[in-house]
């Protein structure tokens with residue numbers, strides 16, 4: 366069965382190239398005619414691994430094409446996912462499966478509401494890839510992707526294809542817990558690195574701020590039915606700060622490069638969930654307000 370990959374950016378290209386080289390049929394769905402023309406001129410996707418670049422001439426088409434889509438990997442940013450899936454609705458085959466690669470929470474529900482008859486598999490990935498230029502992606506070379514479906518715990522057959530393609534993954538009956546845990550880590554680290562203009566390791570200079578945010582995130586996770594995601598959160602945040610001390614967080618890199626952030630699906634989602642549960646989390650709310658003001662000053666979207 367063909368994998369249609371929506372979004373030929375960092376993660377979408379990484380998945381598409383590995384599936385294609387394992388002999389799995391893949392087709393890219395590109396935004397518009399201009400992008401399709403640019404892709405055809407490039408001759409395919411280039412994946413750079415351990416300094417070695419290799420071109421993968423994967424077939425590409427527009428969302429307005431006509432063939433049925435049975436398996437769709439949605440690899441856009443969280444804020445683009447719902448709108449990107451919309452034009453594909455008439456092409457989704459009965460029983461179609463969507464794999465949602467978005468970080469944070471909120472976009473998965475937005476997409477699922479649009480496709481009530483399809484299966485939505487959610488993913489939480491720590492793989493790292495970045496775009497060197499259009500259709501050329503560099504793979505950091507490590508990471509893992511958890512997959513799961515909160516509605517149907519049974520693992521799909523196509524996990525074999527991921528295995529075959531060398532995509533490190535695991536199936537979990539509790540993908541929401543994994544997504545909440547990553548969201549909490551990202552909320553405790555990423556906004557502070559932006560506001561303090563520092564690498565992850567720089568947060569070692571701000572232990573009180575990190576600690577109070579972790580305490581509020583734990584309260585939130587417990588209140589919204591995710592106690593497992595709350596366990597030892599502060600300890601893990603400190604571990605990640607230390608282990609990734611030399612790195613800039615993904616949100617820091619987005620802001621530094623003038624790119625829209627996924628704030629609404631991370632801190633914004635945490636604050637909205639707290640409000641829905643009538644839970645006052647003053648430090649998290651203040652962090653959200655400071656981050657929005659910071660983005661606004663730089664002319665970046667605050668959602």
Ligand code: NAD
Pocket residue numbers: 371372373374375376377394395396440441442443445448449450466467468490491492493494495496627
């Ligand atoms: P990206 O910006 O590199 O790629 C997204 C792609 O989607 C772009 O090529 C964009 O043109 C395309 N797109 C947007 N709207 C579209 C539309 N309507 N039709 C077709 N294509 C469309 O983003 P990314 O870094 O690959 O991130 C994707 C998701 O994966 C994000 O939620 C991110 O947080 C998450 N993630 C990324 C990494 C990473 O290392 N890059 C790691 C873990 C998680």
Ligand code: KPL
Pocket residue numbers: 550551552554555565605609613614615616
């Ligand atoms: O995932 C991350 C990111 O930068 O987005 C880490 C390294 C965990 C920091 O929150």
